[in-house]
Amino acid sequence: xxxxxxxxxxxxxxxxxxxxxxxxxxxxxxxxxxxxxxxxxxxxxxxxxxxxxxxxxxxxxxxxxxxxxxxxxxxxxxxxxxxxxxx
Numbered sequence: 909x910x911x912x913x914x915x916x917x918x919x920x921x922x923x924x925x926x927x928x929x930x931x932x933x934x935x936x937x938x939x940x941x942x943x944x945x946x947x948x949x950x951x952x953x954x955x956x957x958x959x960x961x962x963x964x965x966x967x968x969x970x971x972x973x974x975x976x977x978x979x980x981x982x983x984x985x986x987x988x989x990x991x992x993x994x995x
Contacts, residue, residue, distance in 0.1 A: 914958055936964045949977065957984055 912922050918935035919927055927935075936959065943955045943966070956972075959965040960981075972978045 911958070914954075932962070936962060939964075940966075943971075949974075953977065953980065956981060960985065961988070 915924065916922055918938050919931050920935075921927055921931070939955055939959055943952060943959070946952045946955060952971075956965050965971065968978045968981050972981060
């Protein structure tokens with residue numbers, strides 16, 4: 909999943925700075941629906957990661973049944989914290 913493609917798919921823009929609050933809310937809702945319907949683990953993780961970066965990710969226990977997926981998500985969260993990507 910390409911980040912720019914996902915921005916365009918869910919928000920209709922290619923740059924975060926171009927998002928309006930209404931477009932952000934609508935895009936996040938669309939992502940949540942797709943996340944709930946997605947069956948491919950890699951795509952689910954990618955969607956969750958983007959929602960995390962936007963401050964809208966579901967709780968790990970709700971998002972991932974598999975403990976390994978939850979651990980990977982925790983690792984991603986820690987990596988983003990160290991990089992300063994989720995302030």
